[in-house]
Amino acid sequence: MMSATDIQIAICGSAGDGTIAAGDILRSVMADIGYRVISFDVYPAEIRGFGKCIARLRITTQQAYSLKAKSDVLVSLNDSHAIAHAGEVRDLGAVIYDNRSIVQIAEGGHISGHLGAGQLPYPVPIRELSEKSTGANRSRNLVALGFLAGLFGLPVEAFQKGIAGKFKRKAAVAEASGAAFLAGYERGARTFKLDDIRFGPPAVTSVPGATVEMINGNAAVVRGCLEAGIDCYFGYPITPATSIMEKLAVEMPKCGARLLQTEDEIAAISATLGAGFAGARAATATSGPGLSLMAEMLGLGVMAEIPAVVFVSQRGGPATGMPTKTEQSDLNMAVWGGHGDAPRIVIAPTNVEGCYRCAGKAFEMAEAYQTPVIVLLDLYLSNRYETVVFPAQPPFEPDMNRAPEAQQLREGYRRFGPADDFISPRALPGDRDAMHVVTGLEHNELGRPNDQPEMHQAMSRKRHEKLRAALGHPDFTHHKHFGDEGRVDVGLLGWGSAFGECLEAMFKAQAEGIRCAAMKVVMLSPFPTEAVSAFMDDCQAVLAPESNYQGQFANLLQAQVARPVHKLARATGAPMKVEEILDEIRRLAGREMGPGSNLHVIGM
Amino acid sequence: MSALSHHVVIGSGIAGAQAVATLRARDPDARVTMITLSALHCYKRYDLPRIFRGCRDWRELLAQPPSYYDDQRITVRRATKVANVDTSRGMIQLSHNEEIRFDTLLVASGCRGHLPEELADYKDLIHRFSTFQDAMTVARALPEGGRVIMLGGDMLGLDLARTLIDTGHRVTLIAGEHTFWPHPVTVEQRDRLMGVLHDMGIEVVDGETVGGGIAAIEAGPPGMPARRVVFRDGGDRYGDIVMSFFGLVPSVEFMLGAGLDIERGILVNPSLRTTDERIYAAGDVCQIWSDQERSYRFFYGWKNVRAMGDIAARNMTGAAEAFVPAQDEGLAITPEGQIHSPFWEYE
Numbered sequence: 004m005m006s007a008t009d010i011q012i013a014i015c016g017s018a019g020d021g022t023i024a025a026g027d028i029l030r031s032v033m034a035d036i037g038y039r040v041i042s043f044d045v046y047p048a049e050i051r052g053f054g055k056c057i058a059r060l061r062i063t064t065q066q067a068y069s070l071k072a073k074s075d076v077l078v079s080l081n082d083s084h085a086i087a088h089a090g091e092v093r094d095l096g097a098v099i100y101d102n103r104s105i106v107q108i109a110e111g112g113h114i115s116g117h118l119g120a121g122q123l124p125y126p127v128p129i130r131e132l133s134e135k136s137t138g139a140n141r142s143r144n145l146v147a148l149g150f151l152a153g154l155f156g157l158p159v160e161a162f163q164k165g166i167a168g169k170f171k172r173k174a175a176v177a178e179a180s181g182a183a184f185l186a187g188y189e190r191g192a193r194t195f196k197l198d199d200i201r202f203g204p205p206a207v208t209s210v211p212g213a214t215v216e217m218i219n220g221n222a223a224v225v226r227g228c229l230e231a232g233i234d235c236y237f238g239y240p241i242t243p244a245t246s247i248m249e250k251l252a253v254e255m256p257k258c259g260a261r262l263l264q265t266e267d268e269i270a271a272i273s274a275t276l277g278a279g280f281a282g283a284r285a286a287t288a289t290s291g292p293g294l295s296l297m298a299e300m301l302g303l304g305v306m307a308e309i310p311a312v313v314f315v316s317q318r319g320g321p322a323t324g325m326p327t328k329t330e331q332s333d334l335n336m337a338v339w340g341g342h343g344d345a346p347r348i349v350i351a352p353t354n355v356e357g358c359y360r361c362a363g364k365a366f367e368m369a370e371a372y373q374t375p376v377i378v379l380l381d382l383y384l385s386n387r388y389e390t391v392v393f394p395a396q397p398p399f400e401p402d403m404n405r406a407p408e409a410q411q412l413r414e415g416y417r418r419f420g421p422a423d424d425f426i427s428p429r430a431l432p433g434d435r436d437a438m439h440v441v442t443g444l445e446h447n448e449l450g451r452p453n454d455q456p457e458m459h460q461a462m463s464r465k466r467h468e469k470l471r472a473a474l475g476h477p478d479f480t481h482h483k484h485f486g487d488e489g490r491v492d493v494g495l496l497g498w499g500s501a502f503g504e505c506l507e508a509m510f511k512a513q514a515e516g517i518r519c520a521a522m523k524v525v526m527l528s529p530f531p532t533e534a535v536s537a538f539m540d541d542c543q544a545v546l547a548p549e550s551n552y553q554g555q556f557a558n559l560l561q562a563q564v565a566r567p568v569h570k571l572a573r574a575t576g577a578p579m580k581v582e583e584i585l586d587e588i589r590r591l592a593g594r595e596m597g598p599g600s601n602l603h604v605i606g607m
Numbered sequence: 608m609s610a611l612s613h614h615v616v617i618g619s620g621i622a623g624a625q626a627v628a629t630l631r632a633r634d635p636d637a638r639v640t641m642i643t644l645s646a647l648h649c650y651k652r653y654d655l656p657r658i659f660r661g662c663r664d665w666r667e668l669l670a671q672p673p674s675y676y677d678d679q680r681i682t683v684r685r686a687t688k689v690a691n692v693d694t695s696r697g698m699i700q701l702s703h704n705e706e707i708r709f710d711t712l713l714v715a716s717g718c719r720g721h722l723p724e725e726l727a728d729y730k731d732l733i734h735r736f737s738t739f740q741d742a743m744t745v746a747r748a749l750p751e752g753g754r755v756i757m758l759g760g761d762m763l764g765l766d767l768a769r770t771l772i773d774t775g776h777r778v779t780l781i782a783g784e785h786t787f788w789p790h791p792v793t794v795e796q797r798d799r800l801m802g803v804l805h806d807m808g809i810e811v812v813d814g815e816t817v818g819g820g821i822a823a824i825e826a827g828p829p830g831m832p833a834r835r836v837v838f839r840d841g842g843d844r845y846g847d848i849v850m851s852f853f854g855l856v857p858s859v860e861f862m863l864g865a866g867l868d869i870e871r872g873i874l875v876n877p878s879l880r881t882t883d884e885r886i887y888a889a890g891d892v893c894q895i896w897s898d899q900e901r902s903y904r905f906f907y908g909w910k911n912v913r914a915m916g917d918i919a920a921r922n923m924t925g926a927a928e929a930f931v932p933a934q935d936e937g938l939a940i941t942p943e944g945q946i947h948s949p950f951w952e953y954e
Contacts (some may be wrong), residue, residue: 108705115687120673124646124686195740
């Protein structure tokens with residue numbers, strides 16, 4: 004019986020080497036063939052000629068949740084960058100590199116001098132093959148990709164189709180790329196294989212009526228927006244959120260929706276609230292710096308009880324920070340940021356499918372609870388590709404607005420009138436018999452300014468209490484338990500993009516005999532305190548891994564449940580490492596470990 | 608030697624592997640680098656026939672596990688070709704244009720199989736047997752019970768022939784003047800040895816008796832074995848594989864511009880030092896001055912080669928010792944009627 008395929012490939016080069024493009028083609032082709040793919044690209048903020056680019060793809064036949072710490076294959080398109088990553092290749096893994104250079108290299112400047120003793124070298128005349136097959140060296144990435152495909156016996160036709168598709172508007176580039184790929188492929192197919200890497204047959208996912216797509220987080224957000232019936236989008240570009248607007252700009256006009264690129268983020272959120280006030284399903288997307296600019300208007304959205312959806316793809320901060328590096332450091336800003344008592348709904352998907360579901364559900368929640376909803380993504384999630392099975396029918400309600408009933412209108416419409424669940428009926432501008440005032444000032448039930456102490460207290464309560472219902476929002480995964488049931492040695496509490504690594508670490512810990520469970524928390528505000536507390540009841544120790552320095556999620560946990568939590572907070576600009584989480588699980592489970600725990604316990 | 612010394616060994620055969628071990632033991636602080644064309648670490652080439660007994664995992668052939676080199680702080684530059692050695696600057700130029708400085712250098716680059724000029728046109732139809740890859744290629748191409756046509760037949764080839772017969776394959780040996788290379792044999796001994804080969808189950812065809820040798824090697828026609836060897840007298844033999852064993856040629860091309868004395872191999876004195884005092888040579892690549900024979904000569908066999916690697920490394924690190932041959936070179940027929948070569952006495 005053929006064993007399951009689980010192969011991670013890293014392609015490393017300099018900006019301009021075509022590193023990301025090669026990864027792009029490989030990703031598309033492997034998904035088309037029927038493998039599951041998780042991939043994540045790291046690239047510099049500069050456009051060309053400077054920093055390091057790495058495309059990492061994990062190709063599997065079974066569900067995977069994160070990239071692996073060790074790659075099976077490393078392709079070097081630029082040794083000066085790839086040398087630092089040679090150590091990331093596992094023993095018996097393959098390192099593919101150019102064995103020619105047109106410049107003199109000082110000792111130690113070639114990757115062949117940095118291979119681990121257990122790694123297998125595959126020297127290839129990459130530049131030479133590119134020049135011979137295309138007359139130029141620009142197609143080195145395709146030669147390397149071809150070599151890889153040939154070495155591992157991947158179907159050449161699928162790659163030819165993928166290359167043709169990638170460059171369909173550039174016939175000359177497509178031709179050269181195809182020739183370069185073939186040159187590499189032939190060389191790879193002739194090369195004697197020494198590694199133990201084997202691609203088994205793909206396990207094609209087939210769900211009746213569903214579509215299987217390999218898609219990244221931002222594209223999944225776009226799909227969720229479209230299927231939820233987005234009417235208006237207003238945005239200002241910022242990495243890593245920009246591609247949401249770019250994709251929506253292509254798709255929204257096709258379904259009669261409108262998109263406007265505004266002059267800044269303040270205008271974007273203002274317009275989004277304006278459209279939401281008018282009854283449209285409206286959204287904007289930004290990153291941490293943009294969220295700061297939107298803070299004031301989010302307060303208006305809370306005060307005026309206006310639906311709006313704000314996608315925030317986090318990146319390394321503060322300030323300009325690290326625009327092309329990932330981080331989960333805007334949680335505080337999303338949950339707490341802003342003036343006044345301004346509660347809002349904050350949800351954070353943990354994978355690409357979650358991006359789709361959270362995007363669509365965010366419109367439902369914004370409408371249902373009449374408030375801004377922040378969807379927290381991050382660069383790792385926005386740019387990460389995964390194979391996702393999309394349902395045949397969109398799982399989103401097209402309208403969740405609680406419109407006033409006729410009797411309420413006859414009795415005199417009160418926009419902010421009392422309700423058992425604190426959610427008042429919401430009429431839209433122009434609705435007959437529903438004229439009302441909406442303002443940023445504190446107001447009475449009619450919406451008219453009122454700063455009396457009792458009124459402010461009552462309205463503050465209303466704005467907070469109405470969000471409780473969001474914890475029971477239908478058909479939405481607010482949190483989910485994985486792993487062992489009952490008493491466990493270690494429980495992982497994770498959120499956002501880091502949860503995939505938590506899950507992988509949990510599976511490994513279980514395989515080592517450690518009783519381990521994990522809970523993903525998607526709903527971050529309002530916080531599902533009861534469920535999280537129940538989970539913690541069963542845990543000997545609780546570990547909260549996350550990609551920021553402060554341990555913002557652990558702090559949020561503390562604020563909500565006031566129980567001991569072990570922080571594992573990392574601000575490296577890179578995704579969490581499964582092995583690092585696993586090491587801490589082992590320590591907490593009392594396994595023999597060397598010195599050097601990275602944990603910081605809070606709440607003892 | 609000083610802590611900053613950099614000892615470089617070119618080649619990862621038995622001589623090279625022994626040398627780096629000795630260098631590390633004698634000079635713990637020095638940098639030790641081994642450069643090899645092979646993608647694998649040192650493996651037991653004499654064990655390659657084991658592949659026909661089912662050993663298909665190269666890890667089982669390694670002389671040391673890969674971690675050994677990390678543990679010993681020996682840098683191994685695998686799959687790396689030396690372009691030339693600049694003795695004036697003490698630099699080794701690699702084919703990918705990287706330069707490596709050396710303080711002392713040992714050339715232990717070994718040999719490759721010799722293919723006579725008259726067979727050069729057929730090289731694409733002839734399988735080699737020098738590396739793990741060669742051996743695996745043969746093993747994959749040779750069907751169960753298949754026939755190997757062995758051209759020449761030196762002691763490496765005859766060693767393989769023993770295994771092939773043992774594993775149910777058939778062997779046709781096209782014998783020539785160097786069939787028992789590197790053992791010198793008389794005409795009378797040769798005839799007796801041929802008889803022993805025949806008794807072992809090898810079909811022996813004397814190349815001299817088939818019209819003066821081989822006229823052509825062809826791909827077999829459909830439905831027939833993959834190869835056809837045609838003799839000058841019109842006769843032929845079919846086999847699944849054709850392999851050549853005509854002795855070894857030292858791999859010295861990259862040293863040709865280095866200013867060392869080179870004949871067929873690199874010429875060294877009994878201390879294995881070349882005409883450059885920083886550069887030594889060991890193994891099949893070197894010819895050692897023999898006071899007794901008043902000439903330079905090769906010494907074969909893994910025991911000799913290993914001893915050379917050790918002596919060279921010792922001398923690179925301050926000793927002054929001479930190489931003493933470590934094994935006899937006599938070819939014999941055992942009382943049981945088997946051929947016995949001391950070169951087949953593997954560890």
